[in-house]
Amino acid sequence: MVDPSIVAASALHGLATGAVYALVALGLSLVYGVLHIVNFAHGSLLMLALYGVYFLHERLGLDPYLALPVLLPVAGLAGYALHRWVIAPAGGARDENVLLVTLGLALVLENLALVAFRSDTRTIETAYSFSMVALGPALLPLPKLVALLGSLVATLVLWAIVQKTDLGRAIRAVAREREAARLVGIDTRHAFALAFAIGTASSAVAACLLLPSYYVSPQVGHGFVLIAFTIVVLGGMGSFWGAFWGGLLIGVVESLGGLFLGESLGQIGIFAIFIAVLLFRPTGLLGRPL
Amino acid sequence: MLEVRELRAGYGPVEILRGVDLDVAKGEVVALLGANGAGKTTLNRTLSGLLRPRAGSIRFAGEPIGGLSAEAVLARGLVHVPEGRRIFANLTVRENLLLGAYRRGRARRRANLERVLALFPRLAERLGQPAGTLSGGEQQMLAIGRGLMAEPSLLVLDEPSLGLAPMIVRQVLELAAGLARDGLAVLLVEQNVVQALAVARRAYVLEQGRIAAAGPAAELLADDRLRRLYLGL
């Protein structure tokens, strides 16, 4: 029998990781909802953001959390430019082409990272890396708690942007009716690029929250894209809260799976859930589009 | 208000509009009739800047607008309510209407919203509802309401009665006539020929990308040859 406090701690761990997964998945889901493509470069952009946090810390001594105000605008601008001047022109009018362009972009970015940073796995150490916080019977590392709370805040901000602002309305309008959106005066190319920018910026937030308790390597994005994609399908393609709850669920399942089945088998639970959802509820848990 | 001369437009290698001349004046409903595939929607899309003209001219309120972006045409007051309504089904009724005035400031949006809701009390009752849950007739009202939010001086309505019950069709067409009485110019694409001609002052018949007949609505209705050839009556 496993000690209940260990199970509680593991579940909390999972919740924290899951909240970050949810954030990454929300970025992917937003881009999917608007552009109707799975952005394969999403993980590579997260990887670059993680390197950004890493080098800001190593070279300039900038705390990963304080890197956010630097990284957020940079990631947003980069995402905007990437879509507007690379992905959209290269992909043309066809969604399939855009899909291939993001796949190609992922390969290019990853290989550039391999050349520039080599394949080493890198971590950073901060004063609080090993601080623990007691939450009831369970102990949680401080960076995990920050990741949990930070992701929740970021998720709410993201939701508010999408639901409550002119920009969000324009993005949702473009997602559904491109031509009618042009007829009300929305610059659709601008709206697409902004949606992509927001998706990239969410990854940058995730990177700042992750690195104190995680690592970075050129391939680090793979696992995230796979999990984020699973979450997006699980939650219902394009559904905001679906992706959010899906992320938390996946995080907890992964953590508890690791606890009971061991590290290497822990992820089986994720894919078991994924397959069960596809079999019994193919529209996802909260299948309702954006 | 609108003067179209020798207008040509199309898709890829295919030319759909092959020299169209058409005028709409302030305060009149002008009907645009013609069989399926004649090019009516293509003409509307070219007027509103969704499609670039290949040749010819479009003048609106005295200025050339051919080749301008959809956004620029909208800003000048030419508003296109597209075929099939094309409301934002995932957004609420209120959000749909507000997006109609996307390029306007807050104060103008509020004022326009009140004006439009006064015209469509049914929409006022459903402001918080997703637009996709409205009935077909309500969706058409919403599409027109969204267009009116942009403060048009010319309203282009592409088959607003498509798929609606006869009673609703009458309401929509009377609405178009009422808007014209208030000073708007209305270009009305319709399949319900008789009813459209009843509210229109003048009409054009488009056939394979050319104007095949034009004139006062009453004359077109009275001309036996036209009735048989183009109006299917």
Ligand SMILES: Nc1ncnc2c1ncn2[C@@H]1O[C@H](COP(=O)(O)OP(=O)(O)O)[C@@H](O)[C@H]1O
């Ligand atoms: N996006 C498009 N690409 C290519 N051809 C089109 C497109 N839209 C319409 N067409 C063609 O243009 C012609 C005129 O269509 P349209 O303007 O929609 O006619 P109408 O509105 O009078 O029914 C039709 O032959 C149609 O097949």
Ligand SMILES: [Mg+2]
């Ligand atoms: Mg048509």
